Amino acid sequence: MYRKLLITGAACAALALAACGKKVDDTDMAAQGTPDANPMATVPTPADETAAPDFVNKAAASDMFEIESSKLALTRSTTPAVREFAQMMIDAHTATTAGLKDAIAASGQTLSPPTTLPSDLQAKLDDLSKASDADFDKAYMDAQIDGHQAALNLLTRYETGGDVPALKTFATETAPKVQSHLDSAKTIRDGLK
Numbered sequence: 001m002y003r004k005l006l007i008t009g010a011a012c013a014a015l016a017l018a019a020c021g022k023k024v025d026d027t028d029m030a031a032q033g034t035p036d037a038n039p040m041a042t043v044p045t046p047a048d049e050t051a052a053p054d055f056v057n058k059a060a061a062s063d064m065f066e067i068e069s070s071k072l073a074l075t076r077s078t079t080p081a082v083r084e085f086a087q088m089m090i091d092a093h094t095a096t097t098a099g100l101k102d103a104i105a106a107s108g109q110t111l112s113p114p115t116t117l118p119s120d121l122q123a124k125l126d127d128l129s130k131a132s133d134a135d136f137d138k139a140y141m142d143a144q145i146d147g148h149q150a151a152l153n154l155l156t157r158y159e160t161g162g163d164v165p166a167l168k169t170f171a172t173e174t175a176p177k178v179q180s181h182l183d184s185a186k187t188i189r190d191g192l193k
Contacts, residue, residue: 060113
């Protein structure tokens with residue numbers, strides 16, 4: 001009986017070891033690092049978007065991309081709904097840029113929005129300009145969805161954690177407009193053939 005228990009115990013131990021997979025040693029754990037208690041803190045971000053300078057740069061760049069890509073859509077698109085959306089984006093994002101500048105002035109901060117697109121958004125605009133005529137409308141609407149989602153995320157983060165009250169107010173007032181644009185962009189894109 002004792003021998004039978006010993007064999008069963010050894011078999012269970014072997015199965016347990018096999019089920020565990022690769023043996024983890026201390027050097028593997030050190031290489032992985034200790035996980036942060038806040039999962040969102042592990043998401044790499046190149047800038048602190050709750051700091052006014054970074055928020056202003058990203059918000060202004062987002063508006064510039066929406067305006068420039070929409071100007072391109074007015075020259076390239078043959079779909080009436082896409083052209084109407086593009087004109088609406090030019091008008092709306094020109095207004096939000098003015099609102100951002102007003103919020104900066106009201107804050108008393110000495111911040112200047114960028115006047116040129118950052119390289120990543122310029123690359124997206126360049127890619128969009130290279131889209132074939134047949135693919136342009138979908139590529140433009142996809143870019144609008146991505147851009148508006150990123151802008152909405154930025155505004156929401158600043159609204160909840162921003163460091164300048166006037167800019168937080170701007171973020172709070174602008175987020176619903178951006179959400180509306182995002183919803184419209186998805187509807188138009190889904191309606192394309």
